[in-house]
Amino acid sequence: MRISFDWLKTLIPTDKPATEIGALLTGSGLEVESLEELESIPGGLRGVVLGTVLTCDAHPDADKLSLTTVDVGDAEPRQIVCGAPNVAAGQRVVVALEGATLYPAQGEPFKIKKSKIRGAASEGMICAEDEIGLGTSHAGIMVLETELPNGTPAADYFGLGSDTVFEIGLTPNRADAASHYGVARELRALLRQPCHLPDTSAFQASASAAANIGVTIEDATACPRYAGLLLENVQVGPSPEWLQRRLRSIGLSPINNVVDVTNFVLHELGQPLHAFDADQITGSQIRVKRAEAGEKFVTLDGVERSLKADDLVIADAHGAPMALAGVFGGKTSGVSDATTRVFLESAYFGPAAVRRTSQTHQLKTDASFRFERGTDPNMVPVALQRAALLLQEVAGATVAAPVVDEYSAPVQPATVRLRLPRVERLVGQHIAPERIRQILTDLDIVITDENRDEGDQATWLLSVPPHKVDVTREADIIEEILRIYGYNNVALRPNNSASYLAKFPNPDPEVTRLKIATLLSGQGFSEILTNSLTNSQYFDKEGEADESLVRILNYNSVDLNAMRPTLLHSGLEIIRHNINRRQRDLKLYEFGKIYQQTAEGKYHEKTKLVIYLTGNATAETWQHKSEKATFHDLAGAVQQVLAALGFGGAASQPVQHPYLAGGLTLLVHNQPVAQLGAVAASVLKRLDVTQPVWYAELDWDALSKKYKPTLVARELPKFPEVRRDLSLVVDASVTFDQLRQIAQRTEKKLLQSVNVFDVYAGENLGAGKKSYSVSFTLQDFTQTLSEQAIDQVMQRLIGQFEKQAGALIRK
Structure with missing residues (x-):
């Protein structure tokens, strides 16, 4: 704005x-x-002043040039060479001084420099109107009639502020300031200074109602108030310069004086207006009604629109639509160059009705912007009178009839209870009741009762004006008080403190999220933020709609017509965008919500953490060749996230995910918390992603709920650890995670870690077999391990591997 x-x-x-x-x-x-x-003009005429030509003589070396001396308010006159045929002594002229930059009506800007012209020094330039951008004439220099002293800035003379x-x-909540x-x-x-509305005291309505246009409101819920005024003898034409300048200053293009006045009042008072050609209102009757489903209506932009039954329209006596109420006017009823009678509309439309029509027909206007958020019903007659006076001034209009103002059920101020102790509690600082009273008064909020005591709490009853559409609760009132009191005036107390040794059983979710974001960013991942809206076609299969999808009823784009049920597709759009710009090596992550609908029609949202890997995992250097990102790179990042949350050593099982072609599901306390693997080729093809993508999806809600920050410390071990290796031949279906779990169940005291350092599958092992080379780290924190104790542990492990996994120990 x-x-x-x-x-x-x-x-x-x-x-x-x-x-x-x-x-x-x-x-x-x-x-x-x-x-x-x-x-007003480029450069603002800086460095251009008024002067007086003291002498004017012929240039000794040029027939068409004059050698002048000019008083520009300095101690000494300036010598200026001038080529204008009309220059003469005694003239008041416009002089551009040395250093001034001029912006001519045509051509490029140029800077005035001290120079010599045909051997004579020239210390400035006497200007024609086109040379300073004030007009197009170049017949001669400007000759002024003024008593202003020499040296006066030319901008002051021409009124170019x-x-x-x-x-x-x-x-969106500040419609009152629009x-x-x-x-x-x-x-x-x-x-703490008074402001005032424009003066409309000169407005006088006509006493004659013979030729007036009647108004009937058929839906008072969608249109509580409708006012109108008939104007005659309107001369449609260009607006005066002051009005055009006001509109241009806020980015609007002038159209004609009638339309410009309605736009001016809209941006001055916040009340949208609409001007109808009164001769096009059939039956001299306005009906505010719902449209007939399917009826056609051509709007001002020339587009024929099919109306819906819940569209609110401004219609004539026969019910033919002339405007979409609060949104857009009609082509046939609008003001044209031939218009001489204007019916000026000023109304208060319900936000819901305007928003529905605006969304349905994809029409966003300055009027709908304000009506959707809520306007002030009390401003309706003020804006009407202001516009009428302006049209009398700029278009010669005369008021032909009394003001019509249909307002059967006036909008009442909201009543809000304010507990003064609550103000201090929410603000965090005591504000004197006198200051609160002053702020409320300045905001047009009236204290109707300040003597109510509810227990030990002093309570005020407040009346909130209708223009503050978002102020309906006690918390809203306190926010208003704090805004004016000043956020910067709420001081931090000198004794604010917190013990870093205190135990917080419920960790701050934002702190936890920041911890993981910092971890991933430190590993070279970049955080992304994608749109919660997505394309429903990603999820509808073979023409069959996905019933679990949360669809948007009033969507703006078919590409954004549903709430995302997964973060994968929006992330792939980011990856595609980067790949298409030759950024192929990507490490990304995102925290975001997904949305689903149950068969019973209930809606659910969940928070996920997703991680993407594609392209090379490491950059090429003179020491190392680049290496493609692999599943293990992704799994390592996921394991680090789980470990940072205190969930190291999560169990795993084969993934079951509709968009992944193989991978793992990780479990914590037998609950799935992460799914990771390669994105299916069909999904990549659908989104035009041309290289493999590794994807992990973590259930952030579940992980956050289970996460309890703990600090575990123990002294450094005094006794050495021991490593032993085994080579196990097992069926190809046996995973390392199964072997790790068998080992941990078998030896819980001395076994510190289990690691696989080689995997082999070959013809010499037999069909359907593979070999794991596994290392075991053993340590006793109370004594040095003996060979006998080590052998006992390894024998138990071998026995359980043979029994539970059918393993053959390779010697």
Whole structure:
């Protein structure tokens, strides 16, 4: 949202600089993302002043040049060579001084330098209007009629002030600030300075109702208030310069004086208006009604639209739509160059009705932006009167009838209870009741009862004006107080402390997540963040819809029409994007939610941690060749994550995953917590990924729930560890994890670790056989192990391998 500082100062006068105002707004929650300086003409005529030609003589060496002396307010006159035919002594002229940069109406900018022209020194330039960008004439220099002293900046003479535009990142909850007056109200509380609405006291409605246009509201829920005014003798044409300048300052292009006035009032007061050609309103009757399903309507952009039964429309006496209420006007009823009678609409439409129509027809306008978030029903007549006065000024309009204002059930202010001790508790600092009262008053929040005592808590009853659509609870009121009080004014207490030895049985989930993110980033992985919306076609099979998919009813794009049931596809889109730009070696991870729908129609969401590996695992150097990423690279990263969470040595079993072609499922306490393997070729082909991808999916919810941070410490062992190796021939179906579990069950005291350092399969072993070379680390923390004790342990291990795994021990 763009806010003009000059425009803003017409509503709340202030001498504070724009940078300070921007900082105040940002501190209160209206984040000023940028400040842009605007100039009426490029360069702002900096370095250009008024002067008087003292003497004018012919140049001694050039017939068409004059040698002049000009008083520009300095101690000494300046000598300037001028080629204009109309230059003469005694003239008041515009002079560009040395160092000034001029931006001519045509051609490139140029800088004025001290120079010699045909041997005569020239210390500036006497300017024509096209040379300084004020016009197109080059017939001669500008000759002024003014009493302003020499040296006066030319920008002051021509009224070319500069403006500053605030680019505000308006959050959805701040609909009350979606206008210049809304921002002025905010500054009123921040500056403790009054602001005012534009003066509409001069508005007078006509007493004659003979030719008026009637209004009937057929759906008061979708349109609680509708006001209108008939204007005649309207002369449609270009807007005056001041109005065009205001609109251009906030990025709008002027159209004509009628449309420009409606846009001006919208951005000034936050109240959308619409102008109808009154002669196109059949039957001189406005009906605010629901559309007929399937009826056709051509909007202002020339597009024919098929309306839905829940679209709210502005129709004529016969029910023919003339506008989509609060969204977009119709082509036939809009103002044209031939329009002389205008019916001006100012209404309050329900946010839900406007949002539904806007989403259905994919129409986003300045009006729908405000109606969707909630406008002020009390601003409806003010905006109507403001627009009528402006149209009288810029289009010669006359008021032809009384104001029509249908408002059967006025919107009431919200009543909110505020407990003063609750303010201190949520803010973290005591704020004096007097200061709270002052802030609430500045925000138009009325204290209707401040003498209520509920137990030992002082409680106030508040009346919140309708324009604060997001302030409905006590917490919202406290947020309003804190915004104006200032977040930076909440001091950290000098005695804030926490014991690092304290035990926290429930770890902070964000701290846990940061711990794992730091671990993965330290291993060279990059964190990504993908869209929660995805394409439903990824999951529908052979024309059959996936019933578990959470589909979006009012989606903006067919490519983003469902909530993702897995993070895999959105991650593959990132990988594809990088591969297509020759970034093939990728190590990525993401924390994100997935969404599913049960057969009973209930919705569930889960948090996952996913890891991707593709391309080379290591870069090529003069010492090492590059190596492709493998399953074991991925498994190593997953094992490190589990170990960091205290789940080392997880059991495994073959993976059962719809998008993986082989891999493992890791279990903690017999519960699956991770699935990892190679992404199936069919999935890669569907997403146009041209190289293999290794993928791991961890159940972050389950891991976070089981994770309990513990610190285990023991003294360094005094006695040495011992390693023994075995070569085991087993069936090809036996995994190393099964052998590891057998060993751990067999020897729980002395066995410290089990590792496989070689796997072999060959014809000499026989069909369906393979050999594992396994190392065992044994250690006793109380004494040195004897050979007899070591042999006993190894014999027990061999016996159990033979019994439980059918192993043959190779000698």
